[in-house]
Amino acid sequence: MKMILRWFPFGDDSVTLDQIRQIPEITGVAGCLPKIPVGEEWTAEDIAALKSTVIAAGLEMEVIESVNIHEDIKKGLPTRDRYIDNYIKTITNLGAAGVRVLCYNFMPVMDWARSDLAKPLPDGSTAMAYVHDEVVKMNPDLIAKAMAGQSRGYSLPGWEPERLSLMAADIEYYQSFTQEMYWSNMKYFLDAVIPAARAANVRMAIHPDDPPWPLFGLPKVITDAERIRVFLSLNDSPYNGITFCTGSLGVNGANDLPAMLREFGGRIHFAHIRNVRKLGEKDFEESAHPTASGSLDMFGIVKALYESGFDKRFTGYIRPDHGRMIWGERARPGYGLYDRALGAVYIEGLWEAIGKMGGHKDD
Numbered sequence: 001m002k003m004i005l006r007w008f009p010f011g012d013d014s015v016t017l018d019q020i021r022q023i024p025e026i027t028g029v030a031g032c033l034p035k036i037p038v039g040e041e042w043t044a045e046d047i048a049a050l051k052s053t054v055i056a057a058g059l060e061m062e063v064i065e066s067v068n069i070h071e072d073i074k075k076g077l078p079t080r081d082r083y084i085d086n087y088i089k090t091i092t093n094l095g096a097a098g099v100r101v102l103c104y105n106f107m108p109v110m111d112w113a114r115s116d117l118a119k120p121l122p123d124g125s126t127a128m129a130y131v132h133d134e135v136v137k138m139n140p141d142l143i144a145k146a147m148a149g150q151s152r153g154y155s156l157p158g159w160e161p162e163r164l165s166l167m168a169a170d171i172e173y174y175q176s177f178t179q180e181m182y183w184s185n186m187k188y189f190l191d192a193v194i195p196a197a198r199a200a201n202v203r204m205a206i207h208p209d210d211p212p213w214p215l216f217g218l219p220k221v222i223t224d225a226e227r228i229r230v231f232l233s234l235n236d237s238p239y240n241g242i243t244f245c246t247g248s249l250g251v252n253g254a255n256d257l258p259a260m261l262r263e264f265g266g267r268i269h270f271a272h273i274r275n276v277r278k279l280g281e282k283d284f285e286e287s288a289h290p291t292a293s294g295s296l297d298m299f300g301i302v303k304a305l306y307e308s309g310f311d312k313r314f315t316g317y318i319r320p321d322h323g324r325m326i327w328g329e330r331a332r333p334g335y336g337l338y339d340r341a342l343g344a345v346y347i348e349g350l351w352e353a354i355g356k357m358g359g360h361k362d363d
């Protein structure tokens, strides 16, 4: 297993690589290049600049997050081929730079959504929260403004300015879309990029939709076991896999996360491990990582991940996910240092205990 942390380069993160390196047992970061416009190639030079910064700090960069997919690909427009070509070049360049996993999403229009990026909790910390009725009452413009206004000046992944200006028109566009049309555009994308991913030895790992239910009439993709089954069958290659995000999938009470981990084990290339406190059927706040802090059984989840052979088949990249803001930290919402560091060490503790208690049946 390799524990890593998400990090945003070139001055766009309050957390430094030197700080990350001092978190016990952290081996590297999940890097990103949010300044490259969606749809453009990540050149070998761009990637080399990012990688050399990370390596110089004594960390690895074997995982990349958020090579975002141009909306024309999701919409299936004739212009998609140009953007798919760029995506293939990016995958090839990432593979050549030693990147082994690419975490991306196929959510229409926007990445994750929250109604509050800094909800005060009783212990004096703040956390991101989602109240469904509030989100549906807000039009997308208002959400975008609220997300930007609460982000303390940091860019939020998936909420890049060039996407926001087109948001209302894009949402309108998808109203006539069926789920089948969306699957078919996804298959077209996968069939084009997966052979390149195999050639470059980069495992593609799609991130679940967050939240995992319909919003603004947009199609949904990765929300539950049934849809993950469909997704994996669109292209059967082991290079077509998933990022298992417990916080995203876990707010849907019908999702049995340990059962899903056991079923999809061989196709899970990256794990985002975090807890959530469910406050209603579609309302939640992002709690601290331990089981007792939220609604998910983190022990059961990590045990199922361990027993699925996560780090036996392949490297087993894990990162703690969004943390609360604690100890007065001011950082990009969800991506401060302290609570994520606590999360990392908690997950490492579970991992060690599960291993020592028996771990793999064939050990």
Ligand code: DNO
Residues within 6 Å of the ligand: 065, 066, 067, 068, 103, 104, 105, 111, 112, 157, 158, 207, 245, 272, 322, 334
């Ligand atoms: C949220 C992250 C996501 C993820 C993207 C991948 O915290 O897990 O932003 O990186 O969906 O494209």
